[in-house]
Amino acid sequence: MIDLPSDIKRLAPAGVFLVFRLRYSFPAKEFNFLPQAWINYYTENVLSIYDPLILWARKNNGVIRWSEVDEPDPRGVISEAQRFGLKHGAVASMICPITNGRSFVMTARSDRSYTDDELSEIQSSLAAMHDKYQAIGKMTPNEAAALQLFGSGVKAKIASHHLGISESAVKQRLASARRKLGAPTTAQAFELATELALFPEGR
Known part of the structure; x- marks a missing residue:
């Protein structure tokens, strides 16, 4: 099982969703550490095509709180997530200039919103994980x-x-x-x- 960095574990007590090197519609690899009940509900209702967080991650580089994402949410994905304990969250996204593949991470917690310093930590952790995964992919x-x-x-x-x-x-x-x-x-x-x-x- 892939090991999550200690800072991500600390910053995302309610769950984490990682995607590495997304190109077109398919990632090279994804890891879903969100609550299983939410994963089931999300999958059964095909929420991925309506998810404003994924839409933001596909279009932007940087990091943002879920509450600040200004993308259409016709199915109320963010409010539905709150019912499963995912009350506060952040999403960080970056693109590799060499492969043009995008990696992003969504983190969640149930107690409070993320501070600016924590957002910077999440973004830095994503960059480190992205670089590590790029190196792993260089196995001959x-x-x-x-x-x-x-x-x-x-x-x-x-x-x-x-x-x-x-x-x-x-x-x-x-x-x-x-x-x-x-x-x-x-x-x-x-x-x-x-x-x-x-x-x-x-x-």
């Missing part, structure tokens, strides 16, 4: 192949025959994958790469 196909074989239970010696390289080269690729993923063990690296959908389909 060779490293991914070695890691995927490991995840399938193939030992390094057997993997070397599959890949046509030495056993030490397999171990070097696994070490490089761990480093790029920021994982202390190969098993954790495989778990994270799977969660982030970094392996090619059909392998």
